[in-house]
Amino acid sequence: MAARHSRKLLRPLLYTSAAAAAGAGVLYISYRPRNIPGLEAPAVPPPGYREGKLVPPSFPSIKSRLEQIQDLKRSNDEEEYDLLIIGGGATGAGIALDAATRGLKVAVVERDDFSSGTSSKSTKLVHGGVRYLEKAVWELDYNQ
Incomplete structure (x- = not known):
């Protein structure tokens, strides 16, 4: 008698579970993120190891200033x-790198060679902004 009651409960439970699993699958396929930054292959592969030696990555060739x-x-x-x-x-x-990693198409214009003469300049804009954002997120400081 107990087996008959368990069969009556088991069948609707299985149907409900199957419908819930199918619905969850459809929702996942419909609403999953399609363009997640960072999932594409890197432009420069990570360093590798061959024959016990560290092999540095080969960087893509840079266009000349005139071509750029x-x-x-x-x-x-x-x-x-x-x-x-x-x-x-x-x-x-730093701003160009951050924007490019977020998927924006970025153009950088420089009078001289890139990063020429920046060793004496302060870059607190980028680093300070990151610290404020980090504090706002981790410590939930909404005033930041």
């Missing part, structure tokens, strides 16, 4: 940049 300027001039309304950074010092390079 021509690329900026060729960009049209369809290939619009999201952010233009004037100055490629430590702060400008």
Whole structure:
């Protein structure tokens, strides 16, 4: 008699569980994030080990200054940049890196060579902002 009651309860429980699992699967497929920053392959692979030696990564070749300027001039309304950074010092390079990792298309314009003459300049803008954000998030300080 107990087996009959357990079968009556087991069948609806199985149907309900199957429907819930199918619904959860459909919701996951429908609402999962599609563009998660950082999931694509890195531009520079991590260093490897071959024959007991550390092998540094090979970096992609850098375009010449003239080619970079021509690329900026060729960009049209369809290939619009999201952010233009004037100055490629430590702060400008840090902001460009942060924006590029967030998926923005960034153009950096520098008068001289990138990061030339930045050793004497303060970069508290980037580091201080990160500290304020970190404190606001971890300590839940909404005033920050």
